[in-house]
Amino acid sequence: xxxxxGSILSSMEKPPSLGxxxxxxxxxxxxxxxxKLQEQEKQQKVEFRKRMEKEVSDFIQDSGQxxxxxxxxxxxxxxxxxxxxxVAGLTSFSFGEDDECRYVMIFKKEFAPSDEELDSYRRGExxxxxxxEEKRKLKELAQQQEEAxxxxxxxxxxxxxxYKDKYSHLIxxxxxxxxxxxxxxxxxxxxxxxxxxxxTRSIEEAMNEIRAKKRLRQSGEEFPPTS
Numbered sequence: 001x002x003x004x005x006g007s008i009l010s011s012m013e014k015p016p017s018l019g020x021x022x023x024x025x026x027x028x029x030x031x032x033x034x035x036k037l038q039e040q041e042k043q044q045k046v047e048f049r050k051r052m053e054k055e056v057s058d059f060i061q062d063s064g065q066x067x068x069x070x071x072x073x074x075x076x077x078x079x080x081x082x083x084x085x086x087v088a089g090l091t092s093f094s095f096g097e098d099d100e101c102r103y104v105m106i107f108k109k110e111f112a113p114s115d116e117e118l119d120s121y122r123r124g125e126x127x128x129x130x131x132x133e134e135k136r137k138l139k140e141l142a143q144q145q146e147e148a149x150x151x152x153x154x155x156x157x158x159x160x161x162x163y164k165d166k167y168s169h170l171i172x173x174x175x176x177x178x179x180x181x182x183x184x185x186x187x188x189x190x191x192x193x194x195x196x197x198x199x200t201r202s203i204e205e206a207m208n209e210i211r212a213k214k215r216l217r218q219s220g221e222e223f224p225p226t227s
Contacts, residue, residue: 048077052084059106060088066111070104072096078104095121 059068070081078094085092085106093113096102105121107113113121120127 045080049080049084052081056084056088067105067107072101072103075099078102
């Protein structure tokens with residue numbers, strides 16, 4: 001019986017010590033503060049969304065505005081604004097390099113920005129439609145000139161003056177004309193006349209003479225001269 005009672009008492013949780021009670025109290029207070037902060041953050045998001053919905057609604061009703069630039073926002077606020085703009089049927093883009101400096105611009109659907117305008121904002125520049133139109137016209141003009149030059153083909157370059165007239169004061173007009181006469185190719189170039197050849201014999205005659213000299217030399221070696 002005593003063993004059974006002892007086992008029951010040992011299995012029961014001991015009353016918390018003073019240190020455990022303090023730790024649990026701090027944990028409860030921390031959880032309460034965290035919950036309160038989460039509720040505050042949620043309420044701030046709701047209020048921010050309502051404010052953005054009103055600004056977007058005013059922007060839509062203002063016929064004089066085609067785009068609107070907002071102040072820099074954090075990532076969560078930009079996400080909320082993009083969602084509000086999408087629901088309203090508008091277009092929005094974020095610009096800026098640093099996360100703290102990024103801002104949102106919204107556009108009405110019928111005035112959606114071009115690629116050139118978006119590139120200008122990404123470079124941190126203000127968009128000037130007049131300068132952009134002038135740049136577009138210059139680009140079209142350059143392209144038309146290139147196409148026209150390609151159709152005409154390579155340009156033929158002609159000398160500004162005749163060299164004979166240019167140097168006539170040095171060599172005279174008559175000498176210049178004589179120096180400019182047309183040359184005709186020598187059709188006999190590379191052919192040596194028969195009269196200029198040193199050996200007029202035919203190949204057969206030359207070979208017969210070589211054989212005769214060889215036989216004569218061999219006969220002289222067989223019968224050497226006697227003294």
